[in-house]
Amino acid sequence: MSRSNTPAALSLVTPALALLVLVFVAPVLLMLPLSLHEYVAGTGISPRWTLANYTQVFSDEYYREVVARTLQLGFGVTGLCLLLGYPLALTMARSTPRLRFWLTMLVIFPMLLNLVVRSFGWIALLANRGLVNNLLIDSGLIERPIKLMFNLTGVWLGMTHIFLPFMVLMLVPVIQAIPRDVEEAACTLAASRPRVFWSVTLPLSAPGILSGSILVFVLTISALVTPRMLGGPTYKVMATLIYDDFLQTLDWPAGAALSFVLTAMTLAIIAVSSRLLRHWGGQA
Amino acid sequence: MPRLTLEGLEKRYGELLVVAQVSLAIADGEFVSLLGPSGCGKTTVLRMVAGLIEPSAGRILVDERDITHEPPHRRRIGLVFQSYALFPHLTVFENVAFGLRRQGIAGRELTQRVEQALAAVRLAGLGTRHPRQLSGGQQQRVAVARSIAPRPSILLFDEPLSNLDAALRDEMQIELKRLQREVGITTLFVTHDQTEALSMSDRVCVLSDGRVQQFGTPEEIYHRPASGFVARFIGRPNRLQGRIESLDGGLATVLLGAPRAGPVARPAPRGGSSKVAEPHVLEGGGLRLRAAAPQGLAAGAAVDVVLRQEDLRFVRDGSGHAARVALRSFVGARVQYVLALPGGLEVVAEAPTNGPDAQHAVGDAVQVGVDPAHVYLSTPVAEPGAAASRRVSP
Numbered sequence: 001m002s003r004s005n006t007p008a009a010l011s012l013v014t015p016a017l018a019l020l021v022l023v024f025v026a027p028v029l030l031m032l033p034l035s036l037h038e039y040v041a042g043t044g045i046s047p048r049w050t051l052a053n054y055t056q057v058f059s060d061e062y063y064r065e066v067v068a069r070t071l072q073l074g075f076g077v078t079g080l081c082l083l084l085g086y087p088l089a090l091t092m093a094r095s096t097p098r099l100r101f102w103l104t105m106l107v108i109f110p111m112l113l114n115l116v117v118r119s120f121g122w123i124a125l126l127a128n129r130g131l132v133n134n135l136l137i138d139s140g141l142i143e144r145p146i147k148l149m150f151n152l153t154g155v156w157l158g159m160t161h162i163f164l165p166f167m168v169l170m171l172v173p174v175i176q177a178i179p180r181d182v183e184e185a186a187c188t189l190a191a192s193r194p195r196v197f198w199s200v201t202l203p204l205s206a207p208g209i210l211s212g213s214i215l216v217f218v219l220t221i222s223a224l225v226t227p228r229m230l231g232g233p234t235y236k237v238m239a240t241l242i243y244d245d246f247l248q249t250l251d252w253p254a255g256a257a258l259s260f261v262l263t264a265m266t267l268a269i270i271a272v273s274s275r276l277l278r279h280w281g282g283q284a
Numbered sequence: 285m286p287r288l289t290l291e292g293l294e295k296r297y298g299e300l301l302v303v304a305q306v307s308l309a310i311a312d313g314e315f316v317s318l319l320g321p322s323g324c325g326k327t328t329v330l331r332m333v334a335g336l337i338e339p340s341a342g343r344i345l346v347d348e349r350d351i352t353h354e355p356p357h358r359r360r361i362g363l364v365f366q367s368y369a370l371f372p373h374l375t376v377f378e379n380v381a382f383g384l385r386r387q388g389i390a391g392r393e394l395t396q397r398v399e400q401a402l403a404a405v406r407l408a409g410l411g412t413r414h415p416r417q418l419s420g421g422q423q424q425r426v427a428v429a430r431s432i433a434p435r436p437s438i439l440l441f442d443e444p445l446s447n448l449d450a451a452l453r454d455e456m457q458i459e460l461k462r463l464q465r466e467v468g469i470t471t472l473f474v475t476h477d478q479t480e481a482l483s484m485s486d487r488v489c490v491l492s493d494g495r496v497q498q499f500g501t502p503e504e505i506y507h508r509p510a511s512g513f514v515a516r517f518i519g520r521p522n523r524l525q526g527r528i529e530s531l532d533g534g535l536a537t538v539l540l541g542a543p544r545a546g547p548v549a550r551p552a553p554r555g556g557s558s559k560v561a562e563p564h565v566l567e568g569g570g571l572r573l574r575a576a577a578p579q580g581l582a583a584g585a586a587v588d589v590v591l592r593q594e595d596l597r598f599v600r601d602g603s604g605h606a607a608r609v610a611l612r613s614f615v616g617a618r619v620q621y622v623l624a625l626p627g628g629l630e631v632v633a634e635a636p637t638n639g640p641d642a643q644h645a646v647g648d649a650v651q652v653g654v655d656p657a658h659v660y661l662s663t664p665v666a667e668p669g670a671a672a673s674r675r676v677s678p
Contacts, residue, residue: 181369184336187356188363189383189434195357199382203373 035256045253053257063241067261070238073155074221080160081167081216082209089171089208090201104172107165115162119229122158123149126230150232158230163219167212174208175201207277214273218266238262285348287312287470288333288438293342295328295494303328303494306342310472310487315464317473317481320491321517326474329491330440333472334363346437357386362431366443368423370415376402376426377411383434401433402426404463421452428460432467439464441473445480457484478518482506490514512588512662519592522631525664526589528581529572535656536577538589541629571605571625575659587661593620595658596633598641604653607631609644619644623652 035053038046057063092103110118125131126148133145148154178201186196224239231237236244238258245255286309295303303325310316318326331337333344335356344352351359362383371379380398389397402408405425415423424444431439444460445453461484464471475481481488482502490497490505490513497517498510509515516523526538573589581587597604610630611622618634619642625631633652635641644650 179367179369181365181367182371184334184356185363185365185369185430186371186382187336188334188359188361189430190357190360190386191382192355192357195386200371206373 031256031259035253035260037253039251039253044250053253054261056254057258057261063258066236066238066241069152069235070221070262071265073152073159073227073237074217076156077159077163077220078213078217080156081164082213084160085164085167085171085212086205086209089168089175092168092172093175100172104169107168110161111165115225116229118162119158119226122154122161122230126154126157149230150234152231152235154230155227155235155237158226159220159223162223162226163216166215166219170212170215171205171208174211175205178204210273210277214270217269221266222262285312286310286345287314287347288472289343289345289348290329290333291343291345293329293332293344294340295325295332295337296340301494303332303339306491306494306496308489308496308499310470312470313468315461315471315473315484315486317475317485317488318491319475319478319481319488319517320497322476324491325494326476326491327442328494330363330442330472330474333438334361334440335359336363360434360436361438361440362434362436363440363442364424364427364431364444366446368415368427368447370423370426370430372415374414375411376407376413376415376418379415379426380411380430380433383430387434397433401429404432404467405429406459420448421456424448424456428463432463432469437470439469439471441471441475443474443476445475446477453480460484482518490517492517509590509660512590512660512664515590515660515662516588520594520632520634522591522593522596524589524591524629524631526573526587528577528583528585528587528661531577531583534577536575536581536583536661538573538575538587538659538661540571540573540589541627571627571629573654573659574656575661576657578661581661581663586664588664590660590662591631591654592658593632593634595654596623596631597653597655598633598635598644599651599653602651604651607650607652609646609648609650612644612646621650623650625652 034045036049036051038048038050038052040046057067088103088107092100092107095103123130127133128145128147128149130148132148133142136142137145148157182204183196183200186200187193191199221237222239223237224243227235227237228240228243231240239262242255242258242262245251245258288308288310290306290308293303293306294301306325306329308316318329320326328337332339335351335354339352342352343350346359346361371382374382377398380401381394384394384397398411399408402411405428407422407425407429410418410422415426418426424447427444441460445456448456457480473481473484482505485502487500488502488505489499492513498505498514500508500510505514506518509518515521524540526540529537529539531537575589605625607623607625609621610624613620614637615634616637618636620632620634621644623631623633631652635644641650
């Protein structure tokens with residue numbers, strides 16, 4: 001199987017490799033020096049070198065808040081997706097192949113719709129005159145509309161909805177692969193059903209939980225469209241701030257620096273998680 | 285008072301009857317095997333006892349207490365799985381400790397009990413390993429240690445040795461048997477391997493198509509098969525057909541190879557290699573055989589005749605039937621011969637390697653005889669179980 005480094009194999013990956021270098025590695029390398037220059041309002045990017053773009057991410061109150069919000073959102077949405085997704089994945093993994101097929105279709109279906117359309121759908125639901133508020137007011141539960149949008153609630157709801165399928169699709173095969181014998185063995189060793197779940201099923205689905213969480217976390221902290229549409233102008237996250245830096249204030253150096261910080265954070269999370277995954281996955 | 289009692293146990297899946305009216309009483313400390321071809325329902329019986337399958341009818345009693353509807357975790361019945369089903373995320377120590385912790389055992393007693401169980405299966409000192417770091421045989425021992433550690437009232441084995449290679453299987457047979465004796469635990473052992481069942485058990489229950497065919501000591505099962513199925517299933521049988529010519533007290537004279545009576549399905553006989561499978565079912569022949577006549581068979585009746593390879597003897601005093609060696613194969617401890625009898629019949633016979641009959645060559649004329657008590661006659665039946673039994677190695 002280890003013949004992948006033969007010249008023939010190399011020539012097969014060359015086009016993909018060339019494309020990757022051209023459209024991914026090169027721009028990144030171009031952005032690195034960009035992030036080390038000073039931006040002067042009115043005149044543009046000065047030729048002077050500086051680390052200020054990076055230091056401000058950690059020293060500036062506003063940047064710190066955005067980074068904290070991004071992380072909070074990342075962990076929160078991941079947690080919510082796990083909480084909502086695990087029971088669904090468990091049900092799917094344990095159902096008949098026929099039922100599993102239809103449930104999988106249901107899970108995948110939202111992913112077939114454009115992200116912007118889905119976010120607009122949430123606006124229609126969550127706006128002050130949206131479906132949810134109207135329903136609550138009409139039923140007499142509240143008098144004035146609750147603010148569900150242009151704050152973190154809307155972003156959390158929208159992102160959880162959008163990334164839930166990823167979590168579920170990562171979990172199902174892992175749960176399916178847990179041998180039923182092992183759970184039954186626990187039963188015969190005086191473990192009640194909840195005990196079997198906590199001591200056997202859940203630990204054995206750890207690799208799926210971890211890889212699903214990494215995926216959702218990375219997608220969440222780098223998401224742009226949903227936070228922008230549902231979070232409004234006030235509740236910025238790193239991705240929307242980078243977007244503004246590049247396209248509105250034209251402070252490219254700051255945007256580039258923030259991009260690298262975001263990338264570093266993502267890589268750090270993946271590194272830590274894959275260490276954990278090796279630890280657990282090796283035993284499963 | 286029996287430790288485990290099964291009363292009319294039944295399992296249906298829709299129209300399909302998997303286990304039918306199984307009733308057994310197993311004494312305290314007894315080692316009982318459920319033996320049968322694959323698909324005979326033996327594992328289903330075991331899983332109903334463990335509580336992993338709900339019976340459709342009947343009762344399961346432990347010490348005369350009805351546990352039929354008790355969930356598995358309250359039954360205190362240990363189960364060793366064919367796949368071992370160890371907890372892959374836990375160390376060997378924690379695997380064995382699992383059941384003990386559920387009983388609230390902790391601290392020094394826990395350590396002691398786990399080490400005791402590991403020592404009993406000769407795995408002392410391997411507690412810190414993970415299951416994946418162990419060989420198949422060692423994993424099997426961990427599975428056994430894990431089930432005996434909580435001191436269950438009954439221990440169940442579901443084909444525990446079928447994933448091991450032959451040498452290890454023999455070793456584990458003896459070891460399991462010794463362990464069971466030492467611990468004195470009531471054991472129900474499911475297997476499709478007759479050698480395993482006969483050598484390990486106090487009593488053997490032969491199952492076919494979900495029904496108990498015979499329940500008795502290994503000697504009873506072997507020497508006095510209660511049905512044609514048991515006779516064909518146990519030992520290395522030659523399967524022939526015949527017709528009872530005459531009855532004389534307890535003895536019948538059987539004309540072998542008599543024409544078939546009606547359209548009875550004839551599955552290929554078991555035993556011997558495939559080379560010799562078909563010729564056993566021949567029409568014509570005309571060889572006469574004396575056999576102990578079972579109850580309920582009248583003169584003129586068509587019968588299935590089972591002659592075990594190991595019961596056929598080479599004789600020199602003219603009391604046997606003349607035969608010619610058609611094939612000789614050396615199997616180690618014994619030599620197997622395919623013998624051609626007059627009338628086109630063929631049977632497989634064997635002789636010990638060290639005996640005088642180990643050196644017959646192909647083409648030699650020999651004489652072969654059989655004790656009438658070792659000729660098993662039964663009414664021919666077209667049984668679905670026979671098809672399954674072919675898959676089982678003799």
